[in-house]
Amino acid sequence: MTRPVKILFSLCLVLFFIPEAYSQSGQQFTVTGQIVAEVIPVFAASQSAQLNFGKFSPGSQGGEIIITPQNTVSVLGTVFHGGGMHNAASFYISGNEDAAFSITLPSGPVTLNHAGSSQKMIVQDWMSVPQQGTGTGLLQNGFQMVYVGATLKVGTLIDNPAGIYTGSYNITFDFN
Amino acid sequence: MKQIFKIFAVAVVMIAFTLNLNAQASATVNNANAAARIIAPITLTAGNTLHFGTAYNTGGTVIISTAGVRSGTCAVSAAAPAHSAGTFTVAGETGLTYTTTVPVAAVTITNGTDNMNITAFNHNATGTIVAGGETFSVGATLTVPAAVSSGAYTGTYSVTVAYN
Numbered sequence: 393m394t395r396p397v398k399i400l401f402s403l404c405l406v407l408f409f410i411p412e413a414y415s416q417s418g419q420q421f422t423v424t425g426q427i428v429a430e431v432i433p434v435f436a437a438s439q440s441a442q443l444n445f446g447k448f449s450p451g452s453q454g455g456e457i458i459i460t461p462q463n464t465v466s467v468l469g470t471v472f473h474g475g476g477m478h479n480a481a482s483f484y485i486s487g488n489e490d491a492a493f494s495i496t497l498p499s500g501p502v503t504l505n506h507a508g509s510s511q512k513m514i515v516q517d518w519m520s521v522p523q524q525g526t527g528t529g530l531l532q533n534g535f536q537m538v539y540v541g542a543t544l545k546v547g548t549l550i551d552n553p554a555g556i557y558t559g560s561y562n563i564t565f566d567f568n
Numbered sequence: 569m570k571q572i573f574k575i576f577a578v579a580v581v582m583i584a585f586t587l588n589l590n591a592q593a594s595a596t597v598n599n600a601n602a603a604a605r606i607i608a609p610i611t612l613t614a615g616n617t618l619h620f621g622t623a624y625n626t627g628g629t630v631i632i633s634t635a636g637v638r639s640g641t642c643a644v645s646a647a648a649p650a651h652s653a654g655t656f657t658v659a660g661e662t663g664l665t666y667t668t669t670v671p672v673a674a675v676t677i678t679n680g681t682d683n684m685n686i687t688a689f690n691h692n693a694t695g696t697i698v699a700g701g702e703t704f705s706v707g708a709t710l711t712v713p714a715a716v717s718s719g720a721y722t723g724t725y726s727v728t729v730a731y732n
Binding site for chain 1: 607608609610611612613614617618619620621622623624625626630654656658660675677679684686706708710712716717718719720721722723724725726727728729730731
């Protein structure tokens with residue numbers, strides 16, 4: 393290769409590569425952004441068992457039937473409890489593991505209505521395990537059972553003729 | 569032989585002349601090159617995390633707009649207010665236009681062996697460099713599979729800006 397040709401090639405190389413190197417400098421920039429999301433289970437509550445005071449006879453004076461959240465039954469007055477089926481209420485609460493929740497029981501009496509007449513009975517003195525309050529529930533392993541008891545006020549047989557008495561109440565679980 | 573040499577000589581002269589022009593232009597081009605070097609390179613800096621906040625695993629979506637507004641079918645509204653659009657700051661030569669590229673394909677975020685997909689990335693970059701830099705936002709849509717494991721999911725995505 394002659395000397396002029398060598399120079400020519402050298403210059404061509406210089407002219408060819410300088411603009412190329414420049415075009416890649418500062419023309420674009422890429423960065424990485426972070427993404428975060430947290431997933432929790434749906435907080436849910438459902439009734440597993442109804443509050444059921446079972447079968448009983450009021451007797452001459454009436455009285456009270458108390459079902460504790462632990463499902464033990466006791467009576468006051470002349471009420472004779474006939475045994476058989478009775479239940480504390482139970483609720484299945486599920487949600488985020490180890491999340492605390494609050495329990496709010498009915499603040500006052502709840503009325504049960506006689507199926508065949510206008511006679512009524514009152515349920516009051518609501519109690520639960522865990523106890524009512526803010527953050528008293530804890531979803532260990534993502535769930536917890538809440539048990540509810542109450543006191544049924546029973547009148548005389550005249551006040552409360554035989555039959556089935558039903559009613560409903562609200563219990564609230566708040567996911568804190 | 570003499571003729572060929574002449575042609576070659578002419579060719580060399582022409583090229584030399586061209587190079588000379590280039591060299592002459594280079595004096596001018598040197599100025600131009602000096603001007604080109606003044607042009608600030610385009611830069612991009614990541615700011616806020618693209619944060620979808622907390623979602624229920626009911627199956628559905630969580631959408632973060634470029635305005636940072638969250639919507640979707642399984643977003644937790646009350647319990648977990650923390651969420652944000654991703655932000656980036658682009659800087660460079662004021663007045664130059666640029667193009668912003670966000671992911672087109674789905675991006676996966678993971679929590680152990682579990683994962684979720686993010687799609688529909690969008691941005692609100694103006695496309696023109698402003699003095700002091702411009703911060704723009706990136707939104708996207710998170711798809712939450714039903715009954716997906718609870719926990720924190722993390723991942724990354726790339727954003728590119730380039731001079732037009």
